[in-house]
Amino acid sequence: MDIDMSVKPFVKWAGGKYKLFEQIRDKLPVELNKGEIKCYYEPFLGGGAMFFKLVQQYKFDSIFLSDLNEELVLTYKVVQQNVFDLLDYLSQYKRKYDKLSDKDKEAYYYEMRTSYNMQRFNVNFNKYSDFYIPRAAQMIFLNKTCYNGLFRQNLKGEFNVPFGKNFNVQIVDANNLINISTILQNTELRCTDFSSSFGNLEKDSFVYFDPPYSPVSKTSNFTSYCKDSFYYKDQLRLSNLFRKLDKSGAKLMLSNSYVENNDIMSELYDGFCFSYIYSQKTMPSIVSKRGKVKELLITNY
Known part of the structure; x- marks a missing residue:
C-alpha cells in the first residue's frame, strides 16, 4: 500500500504511541526496511497510532487489526465503510x-x-x-x-x-477521517480477544502487542479503560501466545510497563530481548505528576 497522506489517530486512547514512534522505529525489525514483511497484525488496536505510523512508511500486503472493545471496533468500521455519512x-x-x-x-x-x-x-x-x-x-x-x-x-x-x-x-x-477511511479499505477489522486474532501466522509477518500495562506498584491492579479488565492471568495468556507465535518465525514486538525490582515481565518473557523507551504521562489530572516514565519493549529478534 503506497500512502501519500498524513494521518493521525481520530480518537484519544490510553497508552497511545503516537509521540513514542520515533523511539520505537529504531527498534523495529530490519526486515521492514528490506520489504520482507508482508503482513501486519495489531491485536490491541486502541487509537491505532502505531498502525497509522507504520502504514504510511511501509507497504503491507495484508493488515489485520483487532480490539476487544466493541464500541471502538464499531467506530473503526464506520470510518472504513461510511465515512461521509x-x-x-x-x-x-x-x-x-x-x-x-x-x-x-x-x-x-x-x-x-x-x-x-x-x-x-x-x-x-x-x-x-x-x-x-x-x-x-x-x-x-x-x-x-x-x-x-x-x-x-x-x-x-x-x-x-x-x-x-x-x-x-x-x-x-x-x-x-477520509484519509483513514482510504487506508482502512485494505484492512481486516475484528472485535475479538487477542488470542483469537491469528490464523496461520507466516514468517513474513510483524505483530505488535500493546496490551493494558501491568501494575506499576504493589498496590496497583491490572486495569483497563473498558468494562473488560486485564488481569495477571491475561498477561500470562499473552506471554504464552507470544512464545507460541515466536515458533512461526514471525517478528514480534510487545510494549509494557517497566517496574524497578519487579520480575513479572522478566519472568513472563525470559529469553526474549528487552529494551526501553521513555513516555510522558498524560492521564494524571495534576500536571506536576505527568513525568517521564520508562517503558519496556520486548521483541523476539
Whole structure:
C-alpha cells in the first residue's frame, strides 16, 4: 500500500504511541526496511497510532487489526465503510455545540452521554447496520469533549467520563477521517480477544502487542479503560501466545510497563530481548505528576 497522506489517530486512547514512534522505529525489525514483511497484525488496536505510523512508511500486503472493545471496533468500521455519512453526523453535532454557551455545552455533553449509554442496548455488535453511523459519531464527539479525551466504561458498559470543559475543540477533522477511511479499505477489522486474532501466522509477518500495562506498584491492579479488565492471568495468556507465535518465525514486538525490582515481565518473557523507551504521562489530572516514565519493549529478534 503506497500512502501519500498524513494521518493521525481520530480518537484519544490510553497508552497511545503516537509521540513514542520515533523511539520505537529504531527498534523495529530490519526486515521492514528490506520489504520482507508482508503482513501486519495489531491485536490491541486502541487509537491505532502505531498502525497509522507504520502504514504510511511501509507497504503491507495484508493488515489485520483487532480490539476487544466493541464500541471502538464499531467506530473503526464506520470510518472504513461510511465515512461521509459519519462526517454528516459529526458536522451536525459540531454546529449545534458551537452555538451553545459554555454552560449549555456541558449540558449538551451529558445529554449526549446519556443517549449514548441508553442506546447501547439496541446495538447488535455482530451485524453491521446504519445504526452504527450515529453511534460512531456520538463516540467520537464524546471522546473529543470528555475529560482528558479518555474512554472509560464502568462494569455495566456505561461510558462514565465527565465533561472536559472543552469549549473550543475540533470535533470534525474531515481530511484525516477520509484519509483513514482510504487506508482502512485494505484492512481486516475484528472485535475479538487477542488470542483469537491469528490464523496461520507466516514468517513474513510483524505483530505488535500493546496490551493494558501491568501494575506499576504493589498496590496497583491490572486495569483497563473498558468494562473488560486485564488481569495477571491475561498477561500470562499473552506471554504464552507470544512464545507460541515466536515458533512461526514471525517478528514480534510487545510494549509494557517497566517496574524497578519487579520480575513479572522478566519472568513472563525470559529469553526474549528487552529494551526501553521513555513516555510522558498524560492521564494524571495534576500536571506536576505527568513525568517521564520508562517503558519496556520486548521483541523476539
